[in-house]
Amino acid sequence: MIKFINATKKYGRKVVALDNLNLHIRPGEFVSVVGRSGTGKTTLVKALIGEECLDKGQVMVGGWDITRVRQSEVHILRKQIGVIFQDFKLLPNKTLYENVAFAMEVCGKKSSKIRDIVPQLLKIVGLQNKVNRYPHEVSGGEKQRAGIARSLVHQPKILLADEPTGNLDSINADEIIELLLKINKFGTTVVLVTHNREIVNRLRKRVVTIENGTVAHDQVVGKYVL
Amino acid sequence: MISFLRIIRFSFQDIIRNIWLSLITISILILALISVNVLLVLNLVSETTMGAIEDKIDINLYLTQDAKEDEILALKAKITNLPNVASVGYISRDEALVSFRSKYKDNVEILQALRELGKNPLSPSLTIKPEDASNYKGLIAHLTNLDEDIVEYKNFDDHEAVLNKIDAISKRVNKVGLYVSLVFIAISILMVFNSIRMAIYTHRYEIGIMRLVGASRWFIRAPYLVSAVTYSLIGVLIVIVAFFPFLTLLHPYLQAFFVGYEINIFTYFTENFAIFFGLQFIGAALISGLASLIAVAKYSRV
Numbered sequence: 001m002i003k004f005i006n007a008t009k010k011y012g013r014k015v016v017a018l019d020n021l022n023l024h025i026r027p028g029e030f031v032s033v034v035g036r037s038g039t040g041k042t043t044l045v046k047a048l049i050g051e052e053c054l055d056k057g058q059v060m061v062g063g064w065d066i067t068r069v070r071q072s073e074v075h076i077l078r079k080q081i082g083v084i085f086q087d088f089k090l091l092p093n094k095t096l097y098e099n100v101a102f103a104m105e106v107c108g109k110k111s112s113k114i115r116d117i118v119p120q121l122l123k124i125v126g127l128q129n130k131v132n133r134y135p136h137e138v139s140g141g142e143k144q145r146a147g148i149a150r151s152l153v154h155q156p157k158i159l160l161a162d163e164p165t166g167n168l169d170s171i172n173a174d175e176i177i178e179l180l181l182k183i184n185k186f187g188t189t190v191v192l193v194t195h196n197r198e199i200v201n202r203l204r205k206r207v208v209t210i211e212n213g214t215v216a217h218d219q220v221v222g223k224y225v226l
Numbered sequence: 227m228i229s230f231l232r233i234i235r236f237s238f239q240d241i242i243r244n245i246w247l248s249l250i251t252i253s254i255l256i257l258a259l260i261s262v263n264v265l266l267v268l269n270l271v272s273e274t275t276m277g278a279i280e281d282k283i284d285i286n287l288y289l290t291q292d293a294k295e296d297e298i299l300a301l302k303a304k305i306t307n308l309p310n311v312a313s314v315g316y317i318s319r320d321e322a323l324v325s326f327r328s329k330y331k332d333n334v335e336i337l338q339a340l341r342e343l344g345k346n347p348l349s350p351s352l353t354i355k356p357e358d359a360s361n362y363k364g365l366i367a368h369l370t371n372l373d374e375d376i377v378e379y380k381n382f383d384d385h386e387a388v389l390n391k392i393d394a395i396s397k398r399v400n401k402v403g404l405y406v407s408l409v410f411i412a413i414s415i416l417m418v419f420n421s422i423r424m425a426i427y428t429h430r431y432e433i434g435i436m437r438l439v440g441a442s443r444w445f446i447r448a449p450y451l452v453s454a455v456t457y458s459l460i461g462v463l464i465v466i467v468a469f470f471p472f473l474t475l476l477h478p479y480l481q482a483f484f485v486g487y488e489i490n491i492f493t494y495f496t497e498n499f500a501i502f503f504g505l506q507f508i509g510a511a512l513i514s515g516l517a518s519l520i521a522v523a524k525y526s527r528v
Contacts, residue, residue, distance in 0.1 A: 049438075072443060079440040089435055093243070106441035108229040154440060 001027040001158065001189050002048065006057035009043050009213075017043035018054070019213035025191065027157070030184045032200045033193045034224055035210035041193050044210070045162050048191075049081055050074040062157060079107065082151030082159045082188075086166035088143040090135040096146040097122065097131040103153045121149040125179060141172030148179055158189045165196055173199065197224040229445060237452035240429070247425050248457070254421040255461035255514070256468075258414035259506055263469055265410050266502065267491060271480065272403055274489045276396050281487070283362070283389060287352040287369065291319065293376035301374055302352055310365045315353040322348040349378055362389050415513055422457075422517035426450060430525035437526045447522050454514035462507045470495070 002025040009018040017040045025031050035041050046052035047059050050069045058067045066077055090099045097118055104114045122128055125145040135143055144164055151159060161180060165173035177192075177199055184190045194200060200207055200223065207222030208215055217225055241248045287305070289298060298316060306314045317325070323346045330336045340347070354369070356362045426433075429450075436446045473492050480489050495502065 074437070075440045075442045078438065083438060089438065091432055091435060102435075103439035105232055106436045106439060106445055108232070108445065110228060150439065 001025055001029070001062060002191070003060040004044070004047075004057065005060070007044075007047065007054050007059060008056035009040075009047065009052060009054050016213050018047070018057075020057070021210070021214050023208060023215055023218075025189060027189055028184070028187055030181065030190045030203070030205040031192065032203060032205060032207045032222075033191060033210060034195070034200055034207060035216075037195075039210045040213040041210055042162070043213075045083075045160060045193055048158075048160060049083055050077045075107075079154040080156055080158065082148075082154070082156035084144065084147045084151050084159070084161050084164050086163035088135070088140075088147045088167075090143055090146055090150075092135055095132050095134055096127055096138065096142075096149075099135070099146055100150045100153060103150045107154070117153065118149075121152055122146075124152075124182075125149045139172065140168045141175055144168065144172070144176050145179065148176070148183070152183070152188075156188065158191065159183055161190065161192045161194075163194055164192070165194065165199065170198075177203070200224040233445065233448040233452060236449040237456065240449060241453055241456060244425070244428065247428060248453075251421045251425050251514075252457050252461050252464070254417050255457055255510055256464055258417050259461055259465040259510065260469070261410050261414055262506060263465065263502075265407050266495075267473075267476070269403060269407075270489070270491060270494050272399055274484055274487060276399060278484065278487050279392055280396070281355075283356060283392065285354045285356070285362075285366070285369065287354060288378045289350045289352070289376045290378045291349050293350060297376050298350060298352070301372075301376060305352060305354060305369070305372075308365065308368045310357045310361050312355040312357040314355075317351050317353060319346050319348055319350050322346075322351065418510065418513045419517040422454060422514045423521040425453075426518055426521035426525065433522055433525045443526065446526050447519060450518040450522050451515050454518045455511045458507055458510035458514055461510060462503055465506070466503055 002023070004018075004021050004023040007018045007021040007023075008016075010016050019040075021040070021044070023044075033041055033044065043052060047054055048061070048066075050066055050073075053069075054067055058065060060066070061077065061080065064077075069077055090096075091102065094102060100121060101114050101118045104117065119128065119131070122131055125148050127142060127145050127149065130138055130142060133142075135146070138146075144167075147164075148159075159180070164176055164180070168176065173196065180190050180192065181203075204221050207217070207219050207224065209217040209219075209222075209225055219225075289301075295318075302314050302316050305311060326348060327337065327340070354365070356365050433446055470492075473495055477490070477492050480491055
C-alpha cells in the first residue's frame with residue numbers, strides 16, 4: 001500500500017529530515033509512527049500527501065510512484081489519502097455539515113450524492129445531532145470527529161492521522177483512537193503519527209519508531225520505546 | 227456543469243460574505259479606473275490645446291504694391307496646389323488698410339502719419355495655413371523656391387524660429403503626457419494587484435483546505451477568477467455611471483475655455499465608449515485575474 005524506498009530529504013545542507021528511510025505499510029494495517037520532534041515524522045507525512053518532494057529515493061502509494069508527483073496530480077492523490085491534523089483544519093464560518101460537504105463540493109460531486117453521504121458520515125463519527133453547529137460551538141473531540149468525517153468523504157484507502165489527539169484531553173483522545181480503529185476495521189489503512197505514549201502502548205499494533213530521519217525500530221506489536 | 231455552477235456560487239458567496247473586503251477591492255478598482263479616465267480627459271484637452279496653437283500658425287507672403295489682381299489670384303491658386311497647404315487667404319491692399327486702421331484705432335500718431343502719407347502704403351498679401359504644422363519646413367522650401375516677380379519678400383527665418391518653438395512645445399507636451407500616463411497606469415496596476423492579493427490573503431486558510439481535501443487547482447482558482455472579473459465589471463459600471471454626469475458638468479467649462487474650437491468631451495467618450503470602457507474592463511479583469519492566480523498559487527500549498 002505505502003512504500004518508502006531509500007527516502008532522503010534534506011533542508012539546506014545540514015538538516016537531514018529523512019535519511020535513506022525504508023518503510024513498507026501493507027493494506028489494511030494500523031501503524032503508529034512515533035519519534036521525537038524533528039526526527040522526520042512531519043516530512044514523512046508531507047511526502048505522503050505530495051506536499052514535499054524527496055531529494056532521493058521513492059514513495060509509492062497503491063502502486064503509484066508519487067516521488068515526483070506533479071502539482072496538477074496532487075488532488076488525485078489527496079482523494080486517495082484522507083488526512084486529519086492536530087489543529088482540525090475546519091472552516092470556522094461553516095457548520096460541521098457544511099465543512100464535510102465542502103470537501104465533496106470542491107471535488108465536483110453531485111448535490112444529491114452530498115445530501116446522501118454527508119449525514120451518513122456524520123452519523124458514523126457520532127455527530128448526527130450536531131450537524132448544524134459551528135466549530136466554535138463544539139468540543140475539541142467533536143471537531144476532530146468532523147475532521148475524520150471530512151477525511152472519509154472520498155472513501156480513501158489510507159487515513160493519515162497527524163497528531164490527531166495532540167489538542168485533546170484523554171477521554172476525547174481515546175474516543176478518537178476508537179474511531180480510527182473502527183475505520184481500520186472496515187479495511188482502511190491507518191497511519192497514526194503521534195507522541196502519545198499511553199495510546200501507542202494500549203493499541204498493541206505495529207509501531208514504527210523514527211530517529212534521525214530513518215527507521216530505528218519496527219515492531220509488529222510494539223510499544224513506545226523512546 | 228455542476229462544477230461551473232458551483233464555482234459561480236462559491237464566487238458570489240465569497241463576495242457577499244466578505245462584503246467589506248469586496249467593497250474595498252471594488253473601490254480601489256474604481257479609483258484606478260477614474261485615474262485612467264481623467265488621463266483620457268487630459269489627453270483630449272492637451273490635443274485640443276495643441277490643435278488650437280497649431281491653428282494659429284500661418285505664413286504671410288507679401289506682394290508688390292503694383293501686383294495685379296489676376297496675377298495674385300493665379301499665384302494663390304498655384305500655392306493652394308502645393309503640398310501641405312490647408313488654405314490660402316488673400317488680403318488686398320484695401321483690406322489690409324482697413325485692418326491696420328482697426329488695429330491702431332486708438333493710436334492717434336500712427337493714424338496721423340497714415341493720413342499725412344496721403345496714399346495706402348500697405349502691400350497685398352497671401353496668408354497660407356499649413357495642413358500639418360509639424361511639416362511646415364517643406365512648405366517653406368516650396369515658397370522660397372517660388373519664382374514670381376510679384377512676391378516682394380521671401381525671408382521666412384522668423385517663421386521658422388517660431389514654428390520650431392511650437393513644434394518643440396508640442397513634442398514636449400506629448401512626451402510629458404506619455405510619461406504621466408505610464409506612471410498613472412503603473413500606480414493603478416500596483417493598486418489593483420495588491421488589493422486583490424490582500425483579498426485572497428484572507429482566504430489562504432480556505433484555499434489550503436480546498437487543496438487538502440482534493441480540489442483540483444482549476445477548481446481552487448476559478449472562483450477567485452470569477453470574483454476578479456465580477457469586481458472589474460462592477461468597477462467599470464460604477465465608473466460609467468459616475469463619469470458621464472461629471473463630463474456633463476465639465477463640458478460647458480471646456481467649451482467656454484476653447485471658444486472657437488471644436489471640443490466635445492461628451493461626444494469624445496460616447497463615440498469611443500466601447501473601446502474606452504471595453505479596454506478598461508479587459509485591462510482590469512486581466513490585472514485582477516493575474517493577481518488572483520498568483521496569490522492563489524502561493525496559498526494553495528498544504
